[in-house]
Amino acid sequence: MYKNFLRYVISVLFFLGVSGQANADFKVGFVYVGPTGDHGWTYQHDEGRKAVEAAGIKTTYVESVPEGADAERVIRQLAQSGHDLIFTTSFGYMDPTNKVAKDFPNVKFEHATGYKREHSNVSTYSARFYEGRTLLGHMAGKMTKTNVIGYIASFPIPEVIRGINAMTLAAQKVNPDIKTKIVWVFTWYDPGKESEAAQALIDQGADVIMQHTDSTAPVQVAEKAGVWSFGQASDMQRFAPKSILTSIIDDWAPYYVERSIAARDGTWKQQDTWHGLKEGMVAMAPYNSAMGTDLVKEVEQLQKDLASGKTHSFTGPIYDQKGNILVAEGSVADDGMLAGMNVYVKGVEGDIPQ
Amino acid sequence: MIKIEKRNDVSPSIYFFTPILAIFLTLFGGGIIFYVLGFNPVEALKFFFITPISDLYGFSELLVKATPLCLIAIGLSFCFKSNNWNIGAEGQLIFGGIVGGGVALLFYGHDGFYVLPIIILSGAIGGMIFAMIPAVLKTYLNTNEILVSLMLVYVAKLLLDYLVVGPWSNPEGFNFPETRQFSESARMPILFNGLRIHAGIFITLITVFLSWLILYKTYLGFQIKVSGLSLKTAKYAGYKGKTMIIIVFMISGACAGLAGVGEITGPIGQLHRNISPDYGFTAIIVAFLGRLNPIGIIFASLIVALTYLGAETAQIFLQVPKYTGQVFQGMILFFLLGSDYLLFFKIKFLGLKKNEL
Numbered sequence: 050m051y052k053n054f055l056r057y058v059i060s061v062l063f064f065l066g067v068s069g070q071a072n073a074d075f076k077v078g079f080v081y082v083g084p085t086g087d088h089g090w091t092y093q094h095d096e097g098r099k100a101v102e103a104a105g106i107k108t109t110y111v112e113s114v115p116e117g118a119d120a121e122r123v124i125r126q127l128a129q130s131g132h133d134l135i136f137t138t139s140f141g142y143m144d145p146t147n148k149v150a151k152d153f154p155n156v157k158f159e160h161a162t163g164y165k166r167e168h169s170n171v172s173t174y175s176a177r178f179y180e181g182r183t184l185l186g187h188m189a190g191k192m193t194k195t196n197v198i199g200y201i202a203s204f205p206i207p208e209v210i211r212g213i214n215a216m217t218l219a220a221q222k223v224n225p226d227i228k229t230k231i232v233w234v235f236t237w238y239d240p241g242k243e244s245e246a247a248q249a250l251i252d253q254g255a256d257v258i259m260q261h262t263d264s265t266a267p268v269q270v271a272e273k274a275g276v277w278s279f280g281q282a283s284d285m286q287r288f289a290p291k292s293i294l295t296s297i298i299d300d301w302a303p304y305y306v307e308r309s310i311a312a313r314d315g316t317w318k319q320q321d322t323w324h325g326l327k328e329g330m331v332a333m334a335p336y337n338s339a340m341g342t343d344l345v346k347e348v349e350q351l352q353k354d355l356a357s358g359k360t361h362s363f364t365g366p367i368y369d370q371k372g373n374i375l376v377a378e379g380s381v382a383d384d385g386m387l388a389g390m391n392v393y394v395k396g397v398e399g400d401i402p403q
Numbered sequence: 404m405i406k407i408e409k410r411n412d413v414s415p416s417i418y419f420f421t422p423i424l425a426i427f428l429t430l431f432g433g434g435i436i437f438y439v440l441g442f443n444p445v446e447a448l449k450f451f452f453i454t455p456i457s458d459l460y461g462f463s464e465l466l467v468k469a470t471p472l473c474l475i476a477i478g479l480s481f482c483f484k485s486n487n488w489n490i491g492a493e494g495q496l497i498f499g500g501i502v503g504g505g506v507a508l509l510f511y512g513h514d515g516f517y518v519l520p521i522i523i524l525s526g527a528i529g530g531m532i533f534a535m536i537p538a539v540l541k542t543y544l545n546t547n548e549i550l551v552s553l554m555l556v557y558v559a560k561l562l563l564d565y566l567v568v569g570p571w572s573n574p575e576g577f578n579f580p581e582t583r584q585f586s587e588s589a590r591m592p593i594l595f596n597g598l599r600i601h602a603g604i605f606i607t608l609i610t611v612f613l614s615w616l617i618l619y620k621t622y623l624g625f626q627i628k629v630s631g632l633s634l635k636t637a638k639y640a641g642y643k644g645k646t647m648i649i650i651v652f653m654i655s656g657a658c659a660g661l662a663g664v665g666e667i668t669g670p671i672g673q674l675h676r677n678i679s680p681d682y683g684f685t686a687i688i689v690a691f692l693g694r695l696n697p698i699g700i701i702f703a704s705l706i707v708a709l710t711y712l713g714a715e716t717a718q719i720f721l722q723v724p725k726y727t728g729q730v731f732q733g734m735i736l737f738f739l740l741g742s743d744y745l746l747f748f749k750i751k752f753l754g755l756k757k758n759e760l
Contacts, residue, residue: 078719111718113725117677118670121599122464123715129460130719140579141677152597164577205568206578235564235580235676391578403569 075313077101077305078127079110080120082139083238089263089282090237090299094138094161096283097301101309116141121148128153134312136305137161140206147171157312162208164388169319174304177325178208179215179387180355181297183362184333184348185279186219188294189227189257191344192277196226199250201243201260201267202233205401207390209261214394215362216259221396229397230255240266251276268293284334295348296334303329323384326356363387368395406751413746421746422692422699425738426706432734442721450720451731455712463598465708467670471496471662471679473704474607475686477614478658480695481651484618485627486634489652491537491552492659493683494559495530499660500667501563502529504674507589507667508571508582518588523606523664530660531653533559538652542645548652556683567675581675591669603665610658615697617654627651659683688736707732 079098083091095110102108109132114123120142127135128149134157137146143163150158150168158171166173189198198220202209213229220227230253232246243262247270250258257277260267265288271278272289280286280296304324311317324330333352336345354360363382367375369392376382393401433451434444455461475492482489503526510518537551564580573583591601618624626647630637637644666678689707693700714728 084725109719109722111715111725115677115680116675117680118467118666119680119711119715121670122467122712125460126715126719141675144584144672204578204580206580235568389577 074131076107076109076132077309077312078132078135079108080114080123080127080135080137080139080142081110081112082114082116082141083263084113085110087238087263088265088285088288091138091263093283093299094136094301097305098136100302101305104306104310106309106313114142121145124149124158125152128156133157134159134309134317157317159308166319166321172308172320172322174322174324175208176299176301176330177323178297178299178331179211179362180325181331181333182212182215183219183355184295184352185259185297186216186221187223187348187351188279188340188344189216189259189277190220190222190224192294192340193220193224193227193257195254195256196224196228197254197256198227198229199247199253199255199258200229200231201246201250201258201262202231203237203261204235205233205391205403207388210393210401211387211390212261213397214367214390217394217396218363218367227396231397231399233402234262236262238263240264243267244270247271248274265289280334286334291339293334294337294340298332298334300329300332326352327358369393370395370397404753406753408749408751410747410749417746419694419696419699421742422694422703422739424742425692425735428738428742429731429734432738433731436727436730440723442723447717447721451713451717451727452709454716454720455709459595460598461712463595463600465705465712466604467599467601468711469704469708470603470607470669471666471682472686472689472707473701474610474662474665475659475683476689476693476700476704477607477610477697478655479686479690480614480693480697480700481618481627481654483631483690484695485630485647485651487538487541487648487651488549489534489537489552489655490549490687491534491555491683492655492686493679493681494552494556495533495656495659496663496666496679496683497556497559497563498533498663499526499530499656500663500674500678501559501566502526502660503664504582504585504667505566505571507585508674510589511583511586513586514588516588518586519591519668522589522668523661526664527657527660530663531657534652534656534659535649538649542648563674563678564676571674573673582673584673585668589668590672591665599670601665601669603669606661606665610661611697611701618697623647623650659686685732688732692735692739706735710735 081091081094085091085095098108098110111123114120116139124135124137124145136159138161140162143160143165146158146160147165147167150171154170160171160173162175163173200213202213217229230250232249234242234246236242243260243264244266247258247267251274258267258271259279260281263282265285268278268280268285268289272292277294278289278292280293282299284296284298286293336348361381363376365376365380366378369375430448434448437447438444456465479489479492503522506522506525536555537548540546540551541548567580567582571582572578573581591603594600626642630647662682667674671678685707689700689703693703710728710731714725717723717727718725
């Protein structure tokens with residue numbers, strides 16, 4: 050009797066303990082730089098959050114948080130109000146994230162696209178978007194008639210330069226005559242500026258447009274002008290059904306779910322994640338049949354090869370604009386070189402703004 | 404038939420009471436909105452207006468947010484009182500930040516008590532010079548100061564973009580559009596450990612006091628007020644209108660520049676593209692909500708800052724969109740302007756007269 054009672058107490062305590070660990074209070078917070086309705090960058094992060102919610106974990110988000118003095122307060126408020134894991138989804142949150150992480154050692158932090166992990170409770174993550182750019186380059190090189198590819202770029206950071214180079218290299222492989230024209234808009238999200246840039250590129254003879262910015266404006270301009278385009282961050286097909294060949298999709302959902310569950314179950318560890326097509330963090334929207342079944346098959350094969358590692362986006366020989374060798378024949382660029390990329394490859398027009 | 408008549412006798416006490424009325428009407432209107440959205444209005448308003456300042460950290464954040472708003476609005480009150488429409492405080496803030504930030508980078512690695520005062524002073528001078536452009540153009544070329552000051556905001560923003568992307572970008576920063584973190588000697592001293600409230604608040608308080616002194620106790624302040632009430636009277640009295648225009652713009656620009664330099668040496672600690680979430684424009688609301696009066700502006704800046712913090716806590720605890728905060732700001736202005744209208748004008752409902760039929 051007494052023993053049974055003890056057993057009962059222990060089992061109740063055990064149950065409480067377990068449920069305490071997988072506790073109902075476990076909450077994940079998200080800080081977004083744009084509105085969830087941007088149909089690009091923030092929209093995709095919010096899709097990831099919804100997946101976490103669907104996995105039975107409570108989530109909170111704060112949208113349109115400026116990357117200035119306000120970010121630190123928002124992150125701190127999330128940490129203070131009982132969030133156990135906080136995703137900060139823009140580069141500008143890097144220093145505020147690390148600052149708050151120092152004061153909340155029991156809260157886990159995940160910062161997207163940054164490079165600072167000053168405390169053991171800060172992880173960083175990003176996606177190998179350049180693999181998607183390689184596919185875009187292949188299609189652009191085949192589809193262009195004017196041999197001019199227009200590229201709307203945001204900021205001259207390695208991330209963006211890498212995309213421009215990956216695209217150009219892949220396009221050159223199928224069409225040695227192509228030229229990449231770039232317009233720098235110095236913003237991640239400004240439909241007005243983006244559409245002006247798209248128009249300027251079309252006026253300069255570009256008949257394929259792509260962008261490293263978040264709004265749907267460029268694809269809409271392309272649709273009107275009757276040139277080819279690609280969606281960015283999310284599937285933008287419905288905004289330009291004729292013009293879009295495919296979209297690069299940032300699929301954060303699996304990563305967010307995995308990390309949230311790990312944090313809840315106490316198996317979360319600091320890491321630096323850089324996932325691509327292989328892990329599915331970079332995915333491609335359905336290919337437009339307007340480019341012909343042969344090309345679709347080619348691109349699908351290339352996508353498989355990039356995912357399996359059989360092909361690498363940066364395979365030598367690669368030359369810079371002046372003709373100096375960057376990557377020797379037969380070798381591929383390593384992650385260190387990719388992470389710090391700050392020169393254009395041959396075939397890109399203009400200079401990197403300095 | 405409705406007839407609108409101007410009221411002749413508006414008592415000053417009611418004039419200062421209407422902003423308070425506007426705030427209560429906003430609370431009431433906000434409560435209705437929360438109720439329609441399916442929240443308990445009292446609870447929701449509590450999350451919006453009480454939770455953000457329920458602890459020391461929150462209170463310090465309120466002051467951090469209100470400091471630049473108060474500074475800029477005080478400066479703007481000089482312009483607005485004298486009928487000079489300086490809409491470009493945002494640009495003056497950014498330019499002050501650029502100049503102050505440039506000096507901070509110049510002193511990178513230097514230690515010494517003199518570093519911070521030099522930075523602050525150069526920031527104020529930067530804002531002042533930038534504000535003199537629309538003032539000089541107005542006085543000597545008769546341009547419209549609203550347009551010029553507003554367009555200069557974009558000039559300042561683009562200049563900042565250029566500097567942080569190019570020549571001033573952090574050499575170890577992988578080309579990201581931001582400068583180095585300033586040295587410790589170039590940062591505003593933090594008042595309490597763990598909080599972000601910094602010495603900038605003293606600058607603000609001193610500025611408020613000086614403004615009160617100038618506006619209410621000096622000949623210049625009298626001139627400003629008279630020019631605002633009637634330009635012709637000011638001319639008859641022989642006031643030097645041009646000099647006054649330039650002076651109010653200079654004061655206004657210096658205040659905005661101080662706000663900019665306070666942000667970059669305070670909570671931000673470096674230059675990047677987002678040093679101000681449109682403080683320069685929000686301060687226009689603050690200036691009018693505070694009735695262009697130094698004490699009024701202090702309270703107005705606290706209230707407007709609270710709507711920002713409230714929008715964040717409401718997002719976290721109620722999961723309502725960020726734009727609720729902007730709705731609240733809009734409502735405050737709407738009710739203020741609405742009650743102002745009723746304050747100065749009478750609406751008479753008249754029955755139809757026989758001869759009109």
